[in-house]
Amino acid sequence: MMDRIRSFARAHRELVVWMTVLVVILLVCVLGPAFSADAFAQDPLRRLLPPGPGGVLGTDAFGRDILARVLAAGRVSLSIAAIIALAASVVGSAIGMVSGYASAAGAVLMRAMDALMAFPGIVLSIALVTAIGPGEVSEVIALTVVFTPLIARVVRSRVLSLATRGYITAARSAGMAGWKILLVHILPNALPIILVQAVLVFAAALLLDGTLSFLGMGVQPPTPTWGNMIAEARPYLVIAPTFVIAPGVAIILAVVTLNALGNGIRDVVDPRARTLSNLIRVQRRHDTTMRGSRRSLATKGSLSRG
Amino acid sequence: MLPLILRRLRDLVIVLILVATAIFFIVRIIPGDPAIAIAGDQATQAQIDALRQTLGLEAPLWLQYLQFLGGLAIGDFGTSTTFNSPALPIILASLPPTLVLALTATVLSVAVAVPLTVATALHPGGLLARVVNRTNAVAVAVPEFWIALILTLFFAVRLRLLPVSGYADPFSDPLGAIRFLALPVIVLMINQVAVFSLNLRESVIGEMLHLYLRTARAKGLRERVVLVRHVVPNAALPAMTVVGLNLGTLLGGVVVLETIFVIPGLGSLLNQAVGTRDYAIIQGVTIIVAAMFVLINFLVDLAYMFADPKVRVS
Numbered sequence: 335m336m337d338r339i340r341s342f343a344r345a346h347r348e349l350v351v352w353m354t355v356l357v358v359i360l361l362v363c364v365l366g367p368a369f370s371a372d373a374f375a376q377d378p379l380r381r382l383l384p385p386g387p388g389g390v391l392g393t394d395a396f397g398r399d400i401l402a403r404v405l406a407a408g409r410v411s412l413s414i415a416a417i418i419a420l421a422a423s424v425v426g427s428a429i430g431m432v433s434g435y436a437s438a439a440g441a442v443l444m445r446a447m448d449a450l451m452a453f454p455g456i457v458l459s460i461a462l463v464t465a466i467g468p469g470e471v472s473e474v475i476a477l478t479v480v481f482t483p484l485i486a487r488v489v490r491s492r493v494l495s496l497a498t499r500g501y502i503t504a505a506r507s508a509g510m511a512g513w514k515i516l517l518v519h520i521l522p523n524a525l526p527i528i529l530v531q532a533v534l535v536f537a538a539a540l541l542l543d544g545t546l547s548f549l550g551m552g553v554q555p556p557t558p559t560w561g562n563m564i565a566e567a568r569p570y571l572v573i574a575p576t577f578v579i580a581p582g583v584a585i586i587l588a589v590v591t592l593n594a595l596g597n598g599i600r601d602v603v604d605p606r607a608r609t610l611s612n613l614i615r616v617q618r619r620h621d622t623t624m625r626g627s628r629r630s631l632a633t634k635g636s637l638s639r640g
Numbered sequence: 641m642l643p644l645i646l647r648r649l650r651d652l653v654i655v656l657i658l659v660a661t662a663i664f665f666i667v668r669i670i671p672g673d674p675a676i677a678i679a680g681d682q683a684t685q686a687q688i689d690a691l692r693q694t695l696g697l698e699a700p701l702w703l704q705y706l707q708f709l710g711g712l713a714i715g716d717f718g719t720s721t722t723f724n725s726p727a728l729p730i731i732l733a734s735l736p737p738t739l740v741l742a743l744t745a746t747v748l749s750v751a752v753a754v755p756l757t758v759a760t761a762l763h764p765g766g767l768l769a770r771v772v773n774r775t776n777a778v779a780v781a782v783p784e785f786w787i788a789l790i791l792t793l794f795f796a797v798r799l800r801l802l803p804v805s806g807y808a809d810p811f812s813d814p815l816g817a818i819r820f821l822a823l824p825v826i827v828l829m830i831n832q833v834a835v836f837s838l839n840l841r842e843s844v845i846g847e848m849l850h851l852y853l854r855t856a857r858a859k860g861l862r863e864r865v866v867l868v869r870h871v872v873p874n875a876a877l878p879a880m881t882v883v884g885l886n887l888g889t890l891l892g893g894v895v896v897l898e899t900i901f902v903i904p905g906l907g908s909l910l911n912q913a914v915g916t917r918d919y920a921i922i923q924g925v926t927i928i929v930a931a932m933f934v935l936i937n938f939l940v941d942l943a944y945m946f947a948d949p950k951v952r953v954s
Binding site: 456537568571 | 654655659661663667778782783784785786789790792797888891893895899910917923925930933
């Protein structure tokens with residue numbers, strides 16, 4: 335077992351690196367507030383201090399430590415985005431599986447998903463949040479509605495291709511119930527692709543949470559999120575740039591990591607993506623000698639056709 | 641060909657009806673009475689009753705739904721409570737700045753992304769390719785509203801090259817429009833160029849698998865000619881649909897940026913309507929934006945059908 339893990343890690347070094355970065359980000363945000371200054375302690379005498387001895391990243395308009403607030407905000411933003419990713423994955427997978435397996439209900443469900451996908455994410459979530467009323471619960475509901483169709487579509491196409499396999503036909507002819515086939519035979523095979531989508535939705539939810547909070551429709555201050563920190567910092571853009579820069583860099587770091595992780599997992603579990611990324615690697619290796627790359631590409635091409 | 645177009649047209653109408661249905665129900669999940677929510681705390685019972693009458697809330701739900709759909713079909717998007725006039729003309733008046741911004745950003749992004757991707761595809765392991773790949777990964781992760789603030793700080797406040805915010809009509813004041821649009825367009829392009837370039841690259845690499853390239857190389861074509869003449873035209877077709885699909889993200893970005901750069905478009909209107917709880921406007925803007933997205937993707941599909949012989953012939 336250890337050997338297998340080790341050889342897997344060696345073969346997918348980048349994946350391991352990004353996984354480590356994510357764990358570090360999560361640990362810093364979860365444990366960090368315990369060690370940093372109080373994220374809510376106001377001090378009118380120490381307003382808008384530049385980075386220095388008073389605080390690594392300075393202080394905000396209420397004299398609160400910016401580093402402490404970025405960490406506390408990370409806790410809120412990351413957990414909200416994670417809840418959204420989880421909820422959208424569960425609901426989306428359920429819809430995708432049912433619509434991929436039961437064709438009549440499937441057509442109706444997918445049309446509904448198409449309709450939801452016609453709205454730009456931010457516009458749909460603004461409409462939903464105004465309808466329900468601002469706050470974290472309505473944000474989670476709104477963003478779950480936004481991201482569910484993305485997962486449903488991917489899962490459905492996976493289920494459609496799985497449903498034609500011989501062992502599904504065998505299970506069905508043996509009299510296995512539809513829901514049982516879905517749970518026992520189809521879900522385990524669809525899980526890797528659901529995981530990839532969940533990680534990518536995590537990243538997208540983080541960005542959308544940032545935008546909603548920035549517009550004042552997400553989590554309400556004084557609870558910090560990366561988005562509402564940037565909104566709070568906006569009036570002080572010129573005199574205290576770190577106040578704006580810090581939460582933005584935090585969002586970018588987290589989203590880059592999650593995207594890289596999602597794409598990395600996809601390279602491992604999705605054969606088509608693996609072919610493409612192998613191809614890039616082969617091309618790179620032979621880039622100095624163009625002849626070599628042509629030969630290997632041609633072989634790849636004929637293999638994938640065969 | 642014609643049956644195919646007709647089928648697409650039918651799907652288009654179905655999706656538009658579903659979009660309207662979705663909005664109808666979203667607006668009606670408001671807890672409590674929308675008439676009270678709109679009228680506010682100070683309203684008398686008589687005012688609320690009058691509002692309920694004008695909003696048609698007395699009728700049963702199915703009748704409201706049919707009236708809503710029928711209204712949309714004849715361009716009746718309800719009455720704006722803040723402007724006290726029909727919602728549709730107000731929304732249409734805010735449309736041009738949004739369209740100008742979205743179109744300019746799309747055209748410029750394609751113009752940058754295509755040559756950039758072709759150059760990186762020529763030398764996939766080269767310095768340029770590595771820089772572009774890293775930049776793309778970061779560019780898709782940058783929140784638009786944040787980079788907008790940072791660029792404003794740099795170009796407008798520190799360097800004083802561009803105005804902080806504002807808008808000028810590009811048809812009556814082209815020079816002013818360029819100055820006002822430069823920052824928002826650049827912000828939109830950061831994300832767009834990365835998305836287009838990533839998709840085009842994937843599509844180019846996929847195209848590289850085909851055996852006809854061996855023939856092209858065997859007859860002595862240089863790699864650059866193979867790429868520009870054979871690979872890119874074929875790879876561009878699937879990548880073209882991405883331009884349409886990304887329009888949703890783009891319009892979303894425009895909506896947010898308009899509030900930052902104070903551009904009088906749909907986004908500013910929407911933000912303002914959210915503040916005043918003007919449901920007719922919120923509903924109308926949402927429908928118009930979604931309809932634009934669906935319609936443009938329909939047109940991209942049509943263009944795709946005409947451009948791709950495989951689809952055209954069948």
